[in-house]
Amino acid sequence: MKTLIAAALSSLVVATAMPAAAGEAEDAAVKFRQQLMGGIAASATGVAMAVKGDEEMQAVLGKLTAMLAASADYDIIKAAFALNTTGETEAKTTATAKIWDEPEEFDAAIRKLADAAAAVGAMGADVSGAELKELFGTCKGCHDEFREK
Numbered sequence: 001m002k003t004l005i006a007a008a009l010s011s012l013v014v015a016t017a018m019p020a021a022a023g024e025a026e027d028a029a030v031k032f033r034q035q036l037m038g039g040i041a042a043s044a045t046g047v048a049m050a051v052k053g054d055e056e057m058q059a060v061l062g063k064l065t066a067m068l069a070a071s072a073d074y075d076i077i078k079a080a081f082a083l084n085t086t087g088e089t090e091a092k093t094t095a096t097a098k099i100w101d102e103p104e105e106f107d108a109a110i111r112k113l114a115d116a117a118a119a120v121g122a123m124g125a126d127v128s129g130a131e132l133k134e135l136f137g138t139c140k141g142c143h144d145e146f147r148e149k
């Protein structure tokens with residue numbers, strides 16, 4: 001375990017000491033925003049399961065709503081999509097150029113998600129289908145506009 005961590009750390013040191021290869025920052029950005037979306041999706045799915053009656057999810061519903069509100073944060077999502085990665089990545093991405101061509105529209109879509117997630121977070125364990133419907137509407141709205149099918 002120790003040697004594994006040491007190896008991981010030393011490769012990190014080497015990686016940071018070397019000049020970044022072309023597209024490296026873009027690939028990292030793609031990976032981060034996909035993982036961020038995955039986290040948002042996980043918490044939203046857990047909340048939906050709880051609202052539909054899943055007892056395991058109901059037992060942690062307050063935590064799930066907090067997780068959702070924390071990860072679907074306006075500033076974090078803004079940061080995740082700050083770098084224009086169009087045509088610059090090895091990593092597979094479904095993000096379209098429209099994100100950076102129409103930044104104000106994309107910004108508004110992030111704001112809608114963040115506001116809906118904050119509303120879910122504010123309800124905590126009392127969240128209902130109404131807040132969830134609003135939330136999932138913001139996912140679809142943005143994906144329809146800014147993601148490849």
Ligand code: HEC
Pocket residue numbers: 030033034035037038040041044092093094095096106109110113135136138139140142143146147
């Ligand atoms: C502001 C726009 C926007 C909103 C709102 C949004 N998404 Fe996304 N989402 C994207 C974009 C763009 C991608 C594509 C990222 C990429 O491939 O680089 C994506 C990708 C994803 C992915 C795939 C991640 C992967 O591993 O490739 C999932 C899952 C996802 N979103 C779930 C959600 C859920 C659930 C919500 C709502 C709770 C949501 N998204 C709201 C823009 C948005």
